[in-house]
Amino acid sequence: MLLHQSTWIEISQFLDRSRTVVIPIGSNEQHGPTGLLGTDWMCPEIIAHHAQKDADILVGPTFNIGMAQHHLGFPGTISLRPSTFIAAIGDWTRSLAAHGFEKILFLNGHGGNIATIEAAFSELYAEASFARRPAGFALKLCNWWDLEGVGELARAQFPTGHGTHATPSEIAITQWAYPDLIKTADYSPQIASSGPIREAQDFRARHPDGRMGSDPALATPEKGAELVVLAAKGLVSAVEAFSREAMPN
Amino acid sequence: MLLHQSTWIEISQFLDRSRTVVIPIGSNEQHGPTGLLGTDWMCPEIIAHHAQKDADILVGPTFNIGMAQHHLGFPGTISLRPSTFIAAIGDWTRSLAAHGFEKILFLNGHGGNIATIEAAFSELYAEASFARRPAGFALKLCNWWDLEGVGELARAQFPTGHGTHATPSEIAITQWAYPDLIKTADYSPQIASSGPIREAQDFRARHPDGRMGSDPALATPEKGAELVVLAAKGLVSAVEAFSREAMPN
């Protein structure tokens, strides 16, 4: 069930049977010469939308801009600074909690988001902690590549050249979902280099075509299909486990 | 051309021929008993995506959460507070401007966004004004219903019962784009009442089913098609006119 394709009355009814909602969250940033700028928000959206087809889970609109300051040297990247990101995650969460959602699972598609999302969770919990009261909600961050079995599958699919940015696994997922958008290039080197992440100008100097440690040529729509199916199954399990957790008194 | 379905290299090439980008912006909020929660961000997205099929304009990812505090009394509404919204529009704009975009047109789908978007523009311009330098970019807010001819068409289509929230025109657009999601209800009264907009609890007391002055039963996918076609044409014209404007020295 997609929240934005529902009416408020349908959401009201959903709340009678579940207090859990999934928010796909990612980033819009360069993904090398062939990866789509939207890769990091499309992947969790693809997985979550696929998952809700066969399971009674609720998926909200996609939070499509994240923390990508280091990619701003490449055209098309859009980034929030962490303070803005924290404020926005805060308002999304307060909105959902105001309706009675008690378990909010952010399905994340961008490694660069993790620190700030966790900081945002702490910022939200701190309101309750300073006031010595329960928060009224629990927050969970799940990276799609950490869903049950998904990391193992990706490592089996791409024993070398997976890397950490513009990876063949994420590109494979977008290839499966958007086969008309498959793009190719001659990569040089075939597997990109790695390095520390600092400001955008430094990043572009270290990674001239935007990739980090990856060989996107390894991606295929078929591998993407395998990843989506497994991740969707993992997401449903994660939602169920999270929903079963007791809330504090 | 959709920015998020492009690579950074393609955006780099686009920048060689144009410095203008369109950002669909809306809100995720209750739209009465039959309107989709995503109506206000789907409408500008539908129009902008339609427009870019036949014209060389660039459409960015959709800014899907806006200022909808007054709708928070209805489940499924997600709102940013104005201060958060201003910060986020700021970071989107600074990101795009960093790539060389000089004209950023926000195609808006939610009346409640207008004041805060304009305040966000002023916040951005003020950085330049206090520093006595050019901003380097120009910002434009276009509500889809204000695109050339669209308001006239909507008034002709819906001479009564259009109202101001959960209007038949916006619902018609989503019906055309998502015919599987058409929902019906018995409206009582057939045309909803109007009133001032204050906090959420006050709003829900005044507007028990969420509508303001509208009769959504008047919506049809055919009327939606007419609106989308005209609005898409108007958008392309607006982009062209905006692109032609000279930037200050």
Place this chain on the structure above:
Amino acid sequence: MLLHQSTWIEISQFLDRSRTVVIPIGSNEQHGPTGLLGTDWMCPEIIAHHAQKDADILVGPTFNIGMAQHHLGFPGTISLRPSTFIAAIGDWTRSLAAHGFEKILFLNGHGGNIATIEAAFSELYAEASFARRPAGFALKLCNWWDLEGVGELARAQFPTGHGTHATPSEIAITQWAYPDLIKTADYSPQIASSGPIREAQDFRARHPDGRMGSDPALATPEKGAELVVLAAKGLVSAVEAFSREAMPN
């Protein structure tokens, strides 16, 4: 009754008979070669102070600096950025609400303030909306030129050359109130040009003497007197209507 010319005991007594207060709000910004820098805060102050002479309404101190970033290219302009303006309107409102004022009417004298004042209202209401409680106060923005009959009078007085900045109507009001400060100039062109509003440097390039679409030479103190009398009457009516509105439960 002027709040700042009263004691706290007198305000306490006023609260026993009314819960409404008027705040004149404007801007301190260039008004062309002959308009006073304070025009936009003086006009609502003049009108509100006049209105309270014959009616039992309470008028607070004037909020004299608003959102005027686009005028910063002209000496003497003082502007808040929107985020500061929102914070300040918030604290004014929270202060007044803490005393039991339930209806706060901002009588505005500057078009450039409108978006940010409305955003400020939403920011204040959002506190209540996120918390699912009543706000405890209602906020109203009235531009003096929108008070009953005032716009019609101004159009009758100035059928051409009214424009949108440094208008003869606002200058006429200050001429009536401060006849010693009437200033003259040769305007070239007689009616100034119009255009979009962006950062200060762009504004000054488009509007070299500061006017937008106006011919201030049309102003006379007599026309100002007519405007003030009518606006003051309209303000009293607006206060009475606002005061009669029921607060939500």
Place this chain on the structure above:
Amino acid sequence: MLLHQSTWIEISQFLDRSRTVVIPIGSNEQHGPTGLLGTDWMCPEIIAHHAQKDADILVGPTFNIGMAQHHLGFPGTISLRPSTFIAAIGDWTRSLAAHGFEKILFLNGHGGNIATIEAAFSELYAEASFARRPAGFALKLCNWWDLEGVGELARAQFPTGHGTHATPSEIAITQWAYPDLIKTADYSPQIASSGPIREAQDFRARHPDGRMGSDPALATPEKGAELVVLAAKGLVSAVEAFSREAMPN
């Protein structure tokens, strides 16, 4: 010369002969049973307006709301929180500095403002200090009672019962300027008690009628006249001395 009663062209001409501007700054807060709520912003305004009649100094609009959180227990008090106050002083200063003002003298009328105004100055200077560049402006805080000779005069006028809030000296000044607004009451005790300043509820419990250590019955318009004349003279001297200070390279 009053900035808000001038045109931008006149300010431009003033800048050719001086780079100094005076901003009266105060607070709108309870002043005991007989003091006006506006006392603390009226006093510096009265003094500064008087001073500019006979000297070529420029006086800006009055910053009329300051830090008065401890007085919020008394109706009519309006307070900014320090963070808002700092932001607003910042924008006033940045606006004036953008026009070329290099010396900005805040003539203060409220003891409770001092700490936050000084913090605001540090916030502004810090922008330059972190960036290792000159600020381009110098800021000075002058309390009117610290102007040359004024404290001595007040102590001579009111050897007992001066106190620290709702003092006879500040009330005398408003009595001189607004003789129609002189109010009387039976004070009990004649001289109010003193104590620490904390939150508003604590303040009102300690100071039931709002005064701190003062006997306002000692005020007379004649004493007010003496204070204004001396303070105005002191202000002109302070402006001249400040104007003569060299700016750093």
Place this chain on the structure above:
Amino acid sequence: MLLHQSTWIEISQFLDRSRTVVIPIGSNEQHGPTGLLGTDWMCPEIIAHHAQKDADILVGPTFNIGMAQHHLGFPGTISLRPSTFIAAIGDWTRSLAAHGFEKILFLNGHGGNIATIEAAFSELYAEASFARRPAGFALKLCNWWDLEGVGELARAQFPTGHGTHATPSEIAITQWAYPDLIKTADYSPQIASSGPIREAQDFRARHPDGRMGSDPALATPEKGAELVVLAAKGLVSAVEAFSREAMPN
């Protein structure tokens, strides 16, 4: 008793017998050619740690970075801007108040901190004042040089050359506590000049070696010992007096 050298259970037990805590607060900033960068946070730490050896008072961790923007022209200075400092003091206070501490005494070692600490107190109290409720805590700022008898002692020890920055009294205290760190230099002039405090670059131009009005050569560890002993005694008295104050209802 040192909070950070205790367990939470010991603090819980302390709260059964007292609701007062002391926070040493200072700054890390240049102190002339021979003063330690940590002087301003070491002094209150030295005094408070000494005081708690013989008295049942609780001393928290040292808040070691304050408002020192004007010293940023000298290597090693670390400064918070006032807005950051206010936020941090706020979170420290809210944490301690959440545990039931009702009296929080900040023992300050840096004159440049005073304004911002007081602004921070007002920011905290304002939360309660706007909400018309008690704060639940009282805050006190004590500069170590203002503790009973300390100023008199310092004036007796250093009748000339005390000055206001890199003073012989503060340097003497660090000499007593850290005799291995005593440093010497030829001062020129022997007593440094004074002047206004503005941005860092201006400060360094006025005070080339960092001192303000002081002759640090006058410091000796013996004088430091006298100051510490007296200040520690004064601190214990101040804590006792503060603890005895009744909290508002």
Place this chain on the structure above:
Amino acid sequence: MLLHQSTWIEISQFLDRSRTVVIPIGSNEQHGPTGLLGTDWMCPEIIAHHAQKDADILVGPTFNIGMAQHHLGFPGTISLRPSTFIAAIGDWTRSLAAHGFEKILFLNGHGGNIATIEAAFSELYAEASFARRPAGFALKLCNWWDLEGVGELARAQFPTGHGTHATPSEIAITQWAYPDLIKTADYSPQIASSGPIREAQDFRARHPDGRMGSDPALATPEKGAELVVLAAKGLVSAVEAFSREAMPN
């Protein structure tokens, strides 16, 4: 070399031979029935102070309050909210960078700090990234337990009962440094339970004595000595490697 025990002239001289500085950073929070509240800031301080005795590295003052909102249910815990923490890390970094430090290594002692410190780094880098310029500094986060060989040693020392909060390794370090402060208790259960981290009230319900998965009884000063020696050596290596890294052009 300790920054706060140096003069500005000594730091100026240090900058001639190195551009790297180490900042110990931690948290002041409950550490179970026997761990010191200061454990998490004392450990990196102990290690860094030990390291600088035999190596020419510069160690700044300790940043002693971090992100510990989940521990606020236990007396003595002091926490910044993430937004405050980010602002403060920002000002520390900007101060150090203003002096020419190009490599700032935060030696961290608290797992709960990691996300917010990384978010703070991104916030700082983003200033440069949005402005399309180099940052001028590189930031590195090192947890002391991740220094070379330290994790392995801790696992060898404590094959069971290490856990994640109030661990025997961190307690051992404080026991070595502060042998007079060794405290004991009967733990029940001997090894504490684990669980998710949410708001403070939830945390205390899950972890009644504050420990997470640990048996602090395993700590000894001797094991602490081993850890400190190895970590200090690892820190010096990390500083050297970081210092050798080229800065971007």
